[in-house]
Amino acid sequence: MSAPGTASSLEEDRLLLEQVKSGQEAPLVELYRRLKPEFVYWLSSNYSLPFETAEEIFQLVMVLFYENVMNQKLSELNSSLKTYLFAIGKNKALEFQRKKQKISFMEDLSVYHDRADEAMEEQELELQKETTLQQVARAMEALNEGCRKIISLFYYNKSSMRDIMAAMGYATEAVARNQRYRCVQKLKTLLQAS
Amino acid sequence: MTTPTSDELYDAYYRQELSAADKAAFEARLQTDTDFAAGYAEFTRLTAGIQYYNRMRLVQAFKEADARQEPASPLTFRREEDTPKNVPLYRRGWMLAAAVVLLLAMAGALFLLADRSSAPDLYAAYYTPLAQLELAHPRGEDESAELKQQAAAAYQQADYPTSLQLLEKARQLAGADGELLFLQGLNLLALERYAEAEQALLQAREFRFRQQQDARWYLALAYLAQEKRPEARQTLETLQQNDGPYQTQSTELLRRLEQE
Numbered sequence: 001m002s003a004p005g006t007a008s009s010l011e012e013d014r015l016l017l018e019q020v021k022s023g024q025e026a027p028l029v030e031l032y033r034r035l036k037p038e039f040v041y042w043l044s045s046n047y048s049l050p051f052e053t054a055e056e057i058f059q060l061v062m063v064l065f066y067e068n069v070m071n072q073k074l075s076e077l078n079s080s081l082k083t084y085l086f087a088i089g090k091n092k093a094l095e096f097q098r099k100k101q102k103i104s105f106m107e108d109l110s111v112y113h114d115r116a117d118e119a120m121e122e123q124e125l126e127l128q129k130e131t132t133l134q135q136v137a138r139a140m141e142a143l144n145e146g147c148r149k150i151i152s153l154f155y156y157n158k159s160s161m162r163d164i165m166a167a168m169g170y171a172t173e174a175v176a177r178n179q180r181y182r183c184v185q186k187l188k189t190l191l192q193a194s
Numbered sequence: 195m196t197t198p199t200s201d202e203l204y205d206a207y208y209r210q211e212l213s214a215a216d217k218a219a220f221e222a223r224l225q226t227d228t229d230f231a232a233g234y235a236e237f238t239r240l241t242a243g244i245q246y247y248n249r250m251r252l253v254q255a256f257k258e259a260d261a262r263q264e265p266a267s268p269l270t271f272r273r274e275e276d277t278p279k280n281v282p283l284y285r286r287g288w289m290l291a292a293a294v295v296l297l298l299a300m301a302g303a304l305f306l307l308a309d310r311s312s313a314p315d316l317y318a319a320y321y322t323p324l325a326q327l328e329l330a331h332p333r334g335e336d337e338s339a340e341l342k343q344q345a346a347a348a349y350q351q352a353d354y355p356t357s358l359q360l361l362e363k364a365r366q367l368a369g370a371d372g373e374l375l376f377l378q379g380l381n382l383l384a385l386e387r388y389a390e391a392e393q394a395l396l397q398a399r400e401f402r403f404r405q406q407q408d409a410r411w412y413l414a415l416a417y418l419a420q421e422k423r424p425e426a427r428q429t430l431e432t433l434q435q436n437d438g439p440y441q442t443q444s445t446e447l448l449r450r451l452e453q454e
Contacts, residue, residue, distance in 0.1 A: 025252075025255060028252075029255050029256065029259045032256050032259060033259050033260075036260075036400065037399075037400050037401060037402060038402060040400055040401065041371065041372065041400075041401045041402050044369045044370065044371060045368075045369075045371055048368050048369055049369055050369045050370065051369060051370040051371075051375075051397065051400070054369075055400075059252075059253050059256050059257075062252070062256060063249050063252050063253065066252060067245075105246065105249045105250060105253065106246060109242040109245050109246055110238065110242065111235070111238045111239050111242050112224075112231075112234055112235045112237075112238040113235060129239075129242070132239045132242070132243060133242060133243045133246040134243075134246075135243065136239070136240060136242075136243020136244060136246065136247060137243060137246055137247040137250060139243075140243070140244065140247040141247075151244060152244065152247075152248050155208070155241050155244045155245070156244055156245055156248040158209050184240075187240070188240070191240075
């Protein structure tokens with residue numbers, strides 16, 4: 001592996017970006033493993049953060065990077081991945097210093113509130129959101145592997161039905177659509193039962 | 195063409211597949227159609243939960259990678275701010291470390307003449323406090339770095355409790371870093387608090403600092419003291435593969451472990 005920031009490293013970064021785009025998780029984990037020591041050291045020494053906080057920020061940065069790739073907010077690289085990730089990390093560290101709140105993996109997860117909810121206090125809404133997110137996560141855990149995967153591909157990776165068909169080995173897009181529908185219904189049933 | 199259901203509209207809106215006109219119509223409907231808005235609120239709870247589940251799954255994958263992680267090569271750990279002026283000190287450190295190697299090799303040779311021993315016995319035969327500490331020089335008025343320097347001096351005077359207290363103060367001021375954790379591990383090892391030493395030295399591996407080879411060697415010793423042979427073996431194998439100051443005695447110690 002070349003040193004970060006060099007020309008050949010940029011080529012490697014672009015290749016890695018393509019791999020992540022295609023839904024491969026292993027290169028993402030490898031990138032995490034490769035950059036973590038330097039990132040955590042840099043963050044904790046430059047922003048006077050405890051090791052554990054710097055570590056959580058790096059995990060959050062990697063998650064946001066993955067989501068930016070999947071949402072096509074990041075489709076091509078003009079600088080190295082390291083530069084990109086460190087820039088997000090810097091913003092998150094400054095945000096953390098400003099707010100002095102625990103690092104949350106619930107940030108930016110928007111939940112629409114209808115009129116019935118609007119009367120609630122903000123704190124109450126946050127608590128309700130947290131409870132709901134955890135309930136859905138537990139229901140996802142209770143689904144079979146196939147359903148978990150198809151739901152995640154559709155709603156998290158925002159993959160097209162054609163890509164889901166290929167990833168799941170279905171014969172047609174219609175089969176993929178039907179299967180997704182059934183899985184979402186199962187998830188809703190599990191949630192109602194919880 | 196059939197009219198899309200509410201669920202289909204929610205999906206299309208969420209996935210940003212609606213045209214500008216349809217998107218505007220969707221948002222207007224949210225304001226006027228109570229049932230539609232309530233259905234959408236339910237839908238967003240579900241999709242946020244799915245996102246949350248996947249985030250936690252990724253974090254879990256990262257944590258699993260941490261748990262099985264072999265330290266990356268020195269090249270990837272290299273700090274960009276390392277300057278040429280540090281090089282002579284670094285080289286001097288290697289010479290001193292080589293002297294330690296020689297002493298330890300001699301201790302190993304003596305050990306070979308003795309009876310076969312348990313892992314803790316091997317630890318006792320190979321363990322000596324680290325003779326030379328090379329901390330980064332404090333930049334400006336860095337109180338935390340000053341405390342670490344004092345802690346290093348206390349360690350070298352075998353005043354391990356004082357050294358640990360100073361390190362704790364440094365941690366409170368500026369958080370943990372590789373040097374701090376490494377020093378903490380050395381002190382804990384000297385105080386025979388092996389499990390805590392192991393944890394500190396493991397955490398130190400996450401950082402870039404000069405004496406990583408030393409940290410790895412003392413981690414292997416902490417494992418040995420606790421009879422954690424597979425972990426000790428794995429750490430020693432890494433040292434053996436590196437062209438560093440502990441290559442010789444790692445090979446020797448591995449051979450001793452194999453003989454048992």
